[in-house]
Amino acid sequence: xxxxxxxxxxxxxxxxLCVVVGVWLRAQALEFxxxxxxxxxxxxxxxxNYLAHRPDLNDHPPLGKLMMAGALRALxxxxxxxxxxxxxxxxxxxxxxxxxxxxxxxxxxxxWLAAAMxxxxxxxIAYSRAALLDGILVCMxxxxxxxxxxxxxxxxxxxxxxxxxxxxxxxxxxxxxxxPIVVLVVARRHWRGLLSLSAxxxxxxxxxSLGLWMARQPHSPRAVLTDTFRLYKHHANLTDWTHPYxxxxxxxxxxxxxxxxxxxxxxxxxxxxxxxxxxPALWWLVNVTVVATAISLGIAAWHWFLARPAAEGPxxxxxxxxxxxxxxxxxxxxxxxxxxxxxxxxHYLPAYVFGVIIAALALGQLFRSRPTTAFVLFLNVxxxxxxxxxxxxxxxxxxxAMESRLILKKWR
Numbered sequence: 001x002x003x004x005x006x007x008x009x010x011x012x013x014x015x016x017l018c019v020v021v022g023v024w025l026r027a028q029a030l031e032f033x034x035x036x037x038x039x040x041x042x043x044x045x046x047x048x049n050y051l052a053h054r055p056d057l058n059d060h061p062p063l064g065k066l067m068m069a070g071a072l073r074a075l076x077x078x079x080x081x082x083x084x085x086x087x088x089x090x091x092x093x094x095x096x097x098x099x100x101x102x103x104x105x106x107x108x109x110x111x112w113l114a115a116a117m118x119x120x121x122x123x124x125i126a127y128s129r130a131a132l133l134d135g136i137l138v139c140m141x142x143x144x145x146x147x148x149x150x151x152x153x154x155x156x157x158x159x160x161x162x163x164x165x166x167x168x169x170x171x172x173x174x175x176x177x178x179x180p181i182v183v184l185v186v187a188r189r190h191w192r193g194l195l196s197l198s199a200x201x202x203x204x205x206x207x208x209s210l211g212l213w214m215a216r217q218p219h220s221p222r223a224v225l226t227d228t229f230r231l232y233k234h235h236a237n238l239t240d241w242t243h244p245y246x247x248x249x250x251x252x253x254x255x256x257x258x259x260x261x262x263x264x265x266x267x268x269x270x271x272x273x274x275x276x277x278x279x280p281a282l283w284w285l286v287n288v289t290v291v292a293t294a295i296s297l298g299i300a301a302w303h304w305f306l307a308r309p310a311a312e313g314p315x316x317x318x319x320x321x322x323x324x325x326x327x328x329x330x331x332x333x334x335x336x337x338x339x340x341x342x343x344x345x346x347h348y349l350p351a352y353v354f355g356v357i358i359a360a361l362a363l364g365q366l367f368r369s370r371p372t373t374a375f376v377l378f379l380n381v382x383x384x385x386x387x388x389x390x391x392x393x394x395x396x397x398x399x400x401a402m403e404s405r406l407i408l409k410k411w412r
Contacts, residue, residue: 015116022119025393062211090128110364120385122392123278140167141177157193165200270396
């Protein structure tokens with residue numbers, strides 16, 4: 001334990017450096033380019049529609065676009081205003097991940113590691129810099145989980161439900177965050193807390209009704225249900241599998257189809273690229289630790305079944321928290337496993353954020369027994385992140401430098 005403590009100062013410094021660099025990569029040159037890239041037009045155009053009281057023609061619930069409309073109203077219709085909401089949620093995600101990891105481990109060191117790794121991962125950076133919904137969804141989901149994890153009173157569960165319901169009004173897939181929260185509340189036998197989760201559908205109806213009202217459409221609860229089912233049927237029928245960036249859920253772990261959201265050439269002939277590819281060192285660390293954690297939990301569950309302890313000990317309590325994080329990792333993937341719906345790698349983002357937290361827990365545990373090995377692994381994540389940062393933050397680089405990072409043709 002003393003050896004691990006000796007690494008606290010350099011580890012904290014390294015984590016703080018990751019956060020500073022990650023914040024800078026997210027925020028710098030947010031206004032570039034001044035045109036729509038990737039799918040930004042879907043959401044900015046419909047934010048404009050809300051401001052003009054026209055129908056929302058996009059196939060997602062309204063909340064994310066309503067927030068973007070608020071930014072356009074406050075800051076003007078500029079490229080920076082298109083993306084400022086996503087930047088705010090992308091920055092907020094960093095301390096939220098810190099809190100969830102610290103709660104699950106009871107160790108502030110693990111919180112530092114989780115925040116640093118989320119900070120310096122292009123999967124999160126790219127969705128903090130683009131006028132899309134995924135970064136908003138993930139931040140709200142993690143916030144809802146953190147509120148539920150730390151809740152002790154009924155009103156705290158109400159807050160968690162309000163945030164989870166709001167996530168569902170950004171994208172339907174936000175329901176994947178609500179499912180583990182329900183399991184958590186039931187496991188705690190907090191029946192008033194379970195009843196308070198009814199605030200989630202209530203806030204969903206409220207936000208959705210506001211969007212319909214802004215579009216000058218019928219906005220009663222029945223109208224909300226009708227429009228919800230309309231969008232659900234639309235999504236259920238998206239099974240063509242024709243877009244080149246589409247990828248099945250099992251391909252996300254490799255990954256085979258990260259999305260290049262932007263690629264511009266400067267007057268000097270340099271490239272400015274923004275790719276959603278994650279930090280490869282962290283991506284594979286997540287894969288390994290998720291599998292290892294699943295096996296470890298399976299063994300622990302078997303031993304518990306055989307021993308049938310009379311009371312919950314500290315080790316069992318820690319295992320339950322890790323099991324809860326694994327549930328948060330799995331539930332966002334399940335809809336894509338059991339359907340033939342078109343899917344992109346961004347659909348992995350809500351699961352991946354909990355994979356990073358699980359990896360931080362595993363690294364924190366390794367610090368207790370082999371601190372040097374753990375520190376070297378973390379430094380490897382940092383160095384790979386530094387190497388890849390130009391293709392996350394759209395920094396000018398040569399084509400050769402870009403190809404040395406996006407090594408597979410499918411990555412470009």
